[in-house]
Amino acid sequence: MISQLRLAVDTMGGDLGPRSVVPACTRFLQNYPEAHLTLFGPRKVLGTQLSKQYRLESPNRFEIIHCEQIITQECNPLQAVRHRRESTMALALQAVARGDAQAVVTSGNTGALLALSRSILGNIDGVRKPALGKSVPSGKGSCYLLDLGANVDCSAKDLLQFARMGIEAQHIHTAIAREDIRVALLNIGAEAYKGTAEIRKAANLLEADPQINYVGFVEGHDIFTGAVDVVVCDGLMGNVAMKSAEGVIRLMGQKVFTIEKKGYFKRFFGQLAIKLLRKWRTQLEPARYNGASFVGVKGNVIKSHGGASSEAFYRALVTAKECADANLAARVGAAMARSGARNPRGAG
Numbered sequence: 001m002i003s004q005l006r007l008a009v010d011t012m013g014g015d016l017g018p019r020s021v022v023p024a025c026t027r028f029l030q031n032y033p034e035a036h037l038t039l040f041g042p043r044k045v046l047g048t049q050l051s052k053q054y055r056l057e058s059p060n061r062f063e064i065i066h067c068e069q070i071i072t073q074e075c076n077p078l079q080a081v082r083h084r085r086e087s088t089m090a091l092a093l094q095a096v097a098r099g100d101a102q103a104v105v106t107s108g109n110t111g112a113l114l115a116l117s118r119s120i121l122g123n124i125d126g127v128r129k130p131a132l133g134k135s136v137p138s139g140k141g142s143c144y145l146l147d148l149g150a151n152v153d154c155s156a157k158d159l160l161q162f163a164r165m166g167i168e169a170q171h172i173h174t175a176i177a178r179e180d181i182r183v184a185l186l187n188i189g190a191e192a193y194k195g196t197a198e199i200r201k202a203a204n205l206l207e208a209d210p211q212i213n214y215v216g217f218v219e220g221h222d223i224f225t226g227a228v229d230v231v232v233c234d235g236l237m238g239n240v241a242m243k244s245a246e247g248v249i250r251l252m253g254q255k256v257f258t259i260e261k262k263g264y265f266k267r268f269f270g271q272l273a274i275k276l277l278r279k280w281r282t283q284l285e286p287a288r289y290n291g292a293s294f295v296g297v298k299g300n301v302i303k304s305h306g307g308a309s310s311e312a313f314y315r316a317l318v319t320a321k322e323c324a325d326a327n328l329a330a331r332v333g334a335a336m337a338r339s340g341a342r343n344p345r346g347a348g
Contacts, residue, residue, distance in 0.1 A: 005035045006037075006102055007101055007102065008038050008093075008096055008104040009025060009317075010107070014307065014313075016307070021107070022039075025062070027314050036063075037062045042068050046064050069084060069086045076112075078115070081119050084112070089112065090116050090120065093120045097121050097299065103300035105316050107305060107307075108306075110149060127336060131146040131165060131294070132235070133293055134242075136223065136224070141226065142229075144169050144229065145231045146166050146233075147233065147234060152236045163183050163214075163230065165296055165335070169328060184215050185199060185232050187219065199217075218231060220244070223241060290315040291315055291320065295332050296332065300323040302323065
């Protein structure tokens, strides 16, 4: 039985590798004294960086597992499963499978991570396709969005499963009762006749499920208004929606910087709004919401952005802590078991 929070960290994923991961890990250990981190990567590289940054009195709060094999962004999922079983990503996942860690965090290749997670941890019983999901800020708190890119081709039954898993994931972030969580499908319009045949079929399945508070179709802008609590879509639509929103937020930050460099009169009037713009930018900065969960596998797997800064990777570690504290994977498993009992032939 694990008596403290234990996370497994792939230090070699992403664009920056240990340069962003190690500072994030040392900050995390300082802010969460109950945490223990197991870092997977080259011992010499990690040891040097840790000796420069780690200043806590308890050196037993982290462990380095030496590993030099890494999974690059060019590595396809099949190669990862067949030929990268000793990689930093695979070994970190194995730590979760053994029960040595409660969650794994990586900035590595998304396709390889999904394939290895399914191979090493396995899918939750009844789940056909795990989905990548995360909680994003909305006008009334947060909204859980999935899938964010794990599955481009999704059937209506897949979308129904995503809804069931998304309800459980959102439930750990809010005080809303499961039956009151409002679920919607992302579509090109709110009218019932719009969208592909598969999306319309998914709408019928969600509407027929008595355990889902389905409220209909929504468009991209509705994700952030607070009108719904869970938004379900395929990985293509979800990934585009999420990255488009992040691009708008970055543009807002650039405009703030531009105001500060304008002439006197423009700068004077710009200053009236600049504090508010800065506040919004800080609250909505994508790095603050880094860390998406692979819901549907038998373990807590957190995917950080490939280009994550130290701040962003720290937020992914916090997300991993929240998932571990809530035992998200087990709760999703229990939810899927309940839905299977209601529908033994597996509408999901």
